[in-house]
Amino acid sequence: MPYELHYWDGLQGRGEFVRLALEDAGAPYIEVARESKKSGYGMNAMMKILDSKTEPHIPFAPPFLKDGELIVPHVANILLYLGPKLGLAPQNEGLRYVANGLQLTIADFVAEVHDTHHPLATDLYYEDQKDAAKIRTRNFLDKRVPKFMGYFERVLKQNPAGDTQMIGDQTSYVDLSMFQIVDGLHYAFPRAMKRFGEQYPRVAALHDAVLQRPNIAAYVDSDRRLPFNESGIFRHYPELDQDA
Structure with missing residues (x-):
C-alpha cells in the first residue's frame, strides 16, 4: 500500500x-x-x-x-x-534521536526563512509588511544564516564517520533536508548566496552530493518536483536580497 x-x-x-x-x-x-x-x-x-x-x-x-x-x-x-x-536513518537507535534533533533544528531554520517575508503576521499579505520584511531579512542574512549554516558546517566537520554526511556513515533524511534548504536559499537570495560555497564548503558539497544521487537527480528533473514560487516558504523578492 x-x-x-x-x-x-x-x-x-x-x-x-x-x-x-x-x-x-x-x-x-x-x-x-x-x-x-x-x-x-x-x-x-x-x-x-x-x-x-x-x-x-x-x-x-x-x-x-x-x-x-x-x-x-x-x-x-x-x-x-x-x-x-x-533506509534513511542511522541503525543505532541513539543516533536516530540525534538525527531527529538535527531535523528539528532545520525546522527552526525553515521557520526563520518564512518570517523573512512574513515578519508581522502570516495572515497578512507580503505587500502589507514589506518594510518590516526588509529589516527582518537583513538580520536573517547577516546574523541568522551564518549562525545556522556555521553550526551545520561544524556538524559535518565533527562527524566521527566523516564530513560527507550530517550523521553516521550513510546518507540520511537529514542530508536530504539540508539539500532542500541550500537549494531554497539559492533561489530566494541568489545575490546573498554567491559566496555560499566559500563560506560553508562542507554544506555546499553535501548539497551537490545529494543532487547526484540517481533518484534525487531524476526527481529534480521530473514534473513531480514542483518549482519554487512566491507562495511557498522560499520566496524570491529582489528587494529583500542583498550582495554577499
Missing part, C-alpha cells in the same frame, strides 16, 4: 522535505491533494481529515503522512517514522 502524503497543492513548502525522502528511497506514495477528485483523493480528501469531528488523532496542519490507518503529523516526526523504513 503506498504512503499518502498530504500537503497543499502547488507548493514545495514543508512537504518537500518528506517528498525528498520518499523519492530517494523509491517508495510508492500518493500526493493526495494533487490527485484527481475522481480517484477519491484531491484537496477535499485532505481537508476532510483536517476538519474531521470524529478522527481520534487529527493533525493540526499539513504536511502529514497516512500509512494505513496511522496518521503521522509534522515534518521531523514524519521523517523520524519513515527514516528506518526507508
Whole structure:
C-alpha cells in the first residue's frame, strides 16, 4: 500500500522535505491533494481529515503522512517514522534521536526563512509588511544564516564517520533536508548566496552530493518536483536580497 502524503497543492513548502525522502528511497506514495477528485483523493480528501469531528488523532496542519490507518503529523516526526523504513536513518537507535534533533533544528531554520517575508503576521499579505520584511531579512542574512549554516558546517566537520554526511556513515533524511534548504536559499537570495560555497564548503558539497544521487537527480528533473514560487516558504523578492 503506498504512503499518502498530504500537503497543499502547488507548493514545495514543508512537504518537500518528506517528498525528498520518499523519492530517494523509491517508495510508492500518493500526493493526495494533487490527485484527481475522481480517484477519491484531491484537496477535499485532505481537508476532510483536517476538519474531521470524529478522527481520534487529527493533525493540526499539513504536511502529514497516512500509512494505513496511522496518521503521522509534522515534518521531523514524519521523517523520524519513515527514516528506518526507508533506509534513511542511522541503525543505532541513539543516533536516530540525534538525527531527529538535527531535523528539528532545520525546522527552526525553515521557520526563520518564512518570517523573512512574513515578519508581522502570516495572515497578512507580503505587500502589507514589506518594510518590516526588509529589516527582518537583513538580520536573517547577516546574523541568522551564518549562525545556522556555521553550526551545520561544524556538524559535518565533527562527524566521527566523516564530513560527507550530517550523521553516521550513510546518507540520511537529514542530508536530504539540508539539500532542500541550500537549494531554497539559492533561489530566494541568489545575490546573498554567491559566496555560499566559500563560506560553508562542507554544506555546499553535501548539497551537490545529494543532487547526484540517481533518484534525487531524476526527481529534480521530473514534473513531480514542483518549482519554487512566491507562495511557498522560499520566496524570491529582489528587494529583500542583498550582495554577499
